[in-house]
Amino acid sequence: MTKSTLLIAVTRMLRGLGSRMIDRIWRLGAGARLFFLTIFYSGESFRRFHLILREIYFTGVMSLLIIIVSAFFVGMVLALQGYNTLQKYGSSEAIGVLVALSLVRELGPVVTALLFAGRAGTAITAEIGLMKTTEQLSAMEIMAVSPIARVVAPRFWAGVISMPILAALFSMVGILGGYLVAVPLIGVDDGAFWSQMQANVDFRVDIVDGLIKSLVFGVACTMIALFEGFDAPPTAEGVSRATTRTVVISSLTVLGLDFILTSFMLVV
Amino acid sequence: MDRTTIDLWVGVFVALGMAALLGLAMKVGNLTSANIGPTYSVSAAFENVGSLKPHAPVKSAGVVVGRVDSINFDGSKFEAVVKINIDQRYAFPKDTFANIYTAGLLGEQYIGLEAGGDEDNLKNGDKITQTQDAIVLEKMISQFLFSKASETKSDSKEPEVKPVAGAKASGGKAATKAVELGDPGF
Numbered sequence: 001m002t003k004s005t006l007l008i009a010v011t012r013m014l015r016g017l018g019s020r021m022i023d024r025i026w027r028l029g030a031g032a033r034l035f036f037l038t039i040f041y042s043g044e045s046f047r048r049f050h051l052i053l054r055e056i057y058f059t060g061v062m063s064l065l066i067i068i069v070s071a072f073f074v075g076m077v078l079a080l081q082g083y084n085t086l087q088k089y090g091s092s093e094a095i096g097v098l099v100a101l102s103l104v105r106e107l108g109p110v111v112t113a114l115l116f117a118g119r120a121g122t123a124i125t126a127e128i129g130l131m132k133t134t135e136q137l138s139a140m141e142i143m144a145v146s147p148i149a150r151v152v153a154p155r156f157w158a159g160v161i162s163m164p165i166l167a168a169l170f171s172m173v174g175i176l177g178g179y180l181v182a183v184p185l186i187g188v189d190d191g192a193f194w195s196q197m198q199a200n201v202d203f204r205v206d207i208v209d210g211l212i213k214s215l216v217f218g219v220a221c222t223m224i225a226l227f228e229g230f231d232a233p234p235t236a237e238g239v240s241r242a243t244t245r246t247v248v249i250s251s252l253t254v255l256g257l258d259f260i261l262t263s264f265m266l267v268v
Numbered sequence: 269m270d271r272t273t274i275d276l277w278v279g280v281f282v283a284l285g286m287a288a289l290l291g292l293a294m295k296v297g298n299l300t301s302a303n304i305g306p307t308y309s310v311s312a313a314f315e316n317v318g319s320l321k322p323h324a325p326v327k328s329a330g331v332v333v334g335r336v337d338s339i340n341f342d343g344s345k346f347e348a349v350v351k352i353n354i355d356q357r358y359a360f361p362k363d364t365f366a367n368i369y370t371a372g373l374l375g376e377q378y379i380g381l382e383a384g385g386d387e388d389n390l391k392n393g394d395k396i397t398q399t400q401d402a403i404v405l406e407k408m409i410s411q412f413l414f415s416k417a418s419e420t421k422s423d424s425k426e427p428e429v430k431p432v433a434g435a436k437a438s439g440g441k442a443a444t445k446a447v448e449l450g451d452p453g454f
Contacts, residue, residue, distance in 0.1 A: 057274045169285060173288075175292075
């Protein structure tokens with residue numbers, strides 16, 4: 001008798017695992033379908049450019065405060081920690097290189113993407129989820145207005161346009177924060193800070209690669225947010241769970257993509 | 269939120285982004301290192317360029333007067349041919365020395381030009397004939413060890429000979445030993 005209940009418990013666990021996996025693969029397929037539909041309807045959304053502008057305001061401009069303040073503090077901490085270790089080897093003048101390369105190559109795109117997913121991604125998911133719950137999307141379809149062209153595609157392009165701008169701002173403000181800690185506060189030489197940085201940061205390899213990363217992260221985060229909102233169960237609880245899923249899945253995707261992109265870029 | 273306010277803020281946002289990108293390119297990256305003005309090109313051949321890279325500075329008396337343009341390998345003479353772009357404001361005589369030095373511990377290598385005494389100056393396309401290679405750490409260490417080894421070897425053979433450099437001593441061995449001690453081994 002005990003053996004068969006154990007068997008029942010194991011099979012139930014395996015069946016649950018299998019169904020969850022199938023559900024995730026289904027959602028991945030549905031997400032890809034939404035992505036292609038978004039690209040397909042993009043032309044129509046570009047013709048109504050004010051929609052995209054409005055979305056750039058709500059995703060990009062409203063994220064400026066958190067991005068700039070975070071960048072400032074990240075840069076300052078980098079300078080402090082970097083100086084702490086570098087001065088043991090007498091290379092405290094390399095602090096500029098350390099701060100600039102860390103920010104431009106990795107921290108700029110990745111931290112911006114994480115903050116963007118947390119702030120703008122959740123806003124997008126909640127907004128679209130609520131539109132679905134209050135049946136605005138169905139009403140649009142009845143009026144023969146494509147909800148993807150009017151609601152989804154503008155937000156997608158707004159996210160893709162905003163992300164590189166936010167990442168570049170993050171890197172620049174971070175470097176300024178690092179400069180403020182290193183030169184006036186700690187006393188590293190001003191000229192050495194900038195000249196070592198300029199000698200070791202290459203525009204094409206480092207800065208452009210960082211921009212490419214931020215573009216890819218922008219596509220990923222925005223698409224995940226849009227899909228979670230579009231696919232949320234039309235209840236209050238469904239929308240709230242969809243918002244949580246956006247943050248978790250976006251963060252994991254960004255970190256995974258970062259590893260993949262970095263391994264391509266460093267080899268090539 | 270009416271349209272004009274949104275447009276204004278989006279415009280400010282995009283302008284800030286452009287400014288950040290420009291700042292990154294100019295101040296942080298090395299995009300401005302190409303603003304040295306009109307230059308003339310000169311080549312120099314080295315047996316070993318160490319870790320000299322293109323865009324490395326070319327300095328004379330410590331001041332940057334040019335940049336390294338390209339480094340190529342000459343298969344017929346088995347040496348490295350380095351092309352340098354020197355600012356046209358500075359003229360160097362034909363017997364200028366081109367040496368590869370290292371700036372600081374982290375090893376950014378650069379070319380140092382020391383002017384000779386020739387009356388004719390280098391022109392576009394000329395070749396610098398007097399060159400000194402980069403210092404390779406392994407060669408230095410092996411030379412030092414070799415000189416140390418031969419010093420201890422001759423020490424063990426002639427323990428009673430006093431090591432007076434340049435003193436006239438009997439026998440070739442003492443004279444050799446004095447010469448060896450006087451020679452730093454480089």
